[in-house]
Amino acid sequence: LGVERQIADCEALAARLGWSVADQYIDNDLSAWSGKARPEYQRMVDDLKNREIDAVLVWHPDRLTRHPRELEELIALVEGIGDVRIETVTAGDYDLSTSAGRSVARIVGAIARKDSDDASTRLRRKHAELAAAGKVAGGGPRPFGYTDDRLQVVAEEAAIIREMASRVLAGDSLRSLAVDLNSRGIRTSQGNEWTSSGVKRILMAPRISGRREYRGEFFEAVWPPIITPEQSDRLRRKLDSRTTKDRRAPKRYLLTR
Numbered sequence: 001l002g003v004e005r006q007i008a009d010c011e012a013l014a015a016r017l018g019w020s021v022a023d024q025y026i027d028n029d030l031s032a033w034s035g036k037a038r039p040e041y042q043r044m045v046d047d048l049k050n051r052e053i054d055a056v057l058v059w060h061p062d063r064l065t066r067h068p069r070e071l072e073e074l075i076a077l078v079e080g081i082g083d084v085r086i087e088t089v090t091a092g093d094y095d096l097s098t099s100a101g102r103s104v105a106r107i108v109g110a111i112a113r114k115d116s117d118d119a120s121t122r123l124r125r126k127h128a129e130l131a132a133a134g135k136v137a138g139g140g141p142r143p144f145g146y147t148d149d150r151l152q153v154v155a156e157e158a159a160i161i162r163e164m165a166s167r168v169l170a171g172d173s174l175r176s177l178a179v180d181l182n183s184r185g186i187r188t189s190q191g192n193e194w195t196s197s198g199v200k201r202i203l204m205a206p207r208i209s210g211r212r213e214y215r216g217e218f219f220e221a222v223w224p225p226i227i228t229p230e231q232s233d234r235l236r237r238k239l240d241s242r243t244t245k246d247r248r249a250p251k252r253y254l255l256t257r
Helices: 003-017 037-048 068-081 099-132 155-169 173-181 196-204 229-245
Strands: 055-059 085-090 211-214 216-221
Touching: 003 055, 037 068, 055 173, 068 099, 099 211, 099 216, 155 173, 155 229, 173 196, 196 229
Parallel strands: 055 085
Antiparallel strands: 211 216
């Protein structure tokens, strides 16, 4: 909804400026400061290079870029092309063709970058506090063995987890477990068939032992355990060593190179 509102505001500004909208470039849920590739932003840059568009309109400067490096690349591109206008809904003209305009853009970019860094620091601190208190954090699919709120045990699924843990510790392979669960009609929390990696992910999760892990440190969680921490540690060591064994060096034979 936020993106739709920004598009509407941008279209209204384009109409006031008398601009025709050639295309829309929407990288929804991709932050300008995260460093991740933004396909639509890159497509916009390519369209500028190819002279398919001659102006850019954004809702706010930090929707365009929050990285100094990326801003400098955009400035170089605009200088190379020449007459390229950049307008924003919230901050007016974003003129990268003049020395004064570039200075303003760099200052605005530096402030936006600081705001992003500060927000990231606050978020990390929040996650650290939640972990230390053993509280639930994040969303995503319901974890197998627990209710939607992640605070109560689902008895039938908990019994399956205990069975999986016992069998792996007794020497059963992950693949044989997945095949057996599927043959018995048991499905994951999302209703899918089991895979070896899915079984391993469940058994490696600190959650099933009533713990939260944050940056390598374990904290007692507010939800009840399904297996003991001791069992969990044994499983994690066993499954980690199983991964290591899969990476053994290739065999060598005499008279070969």
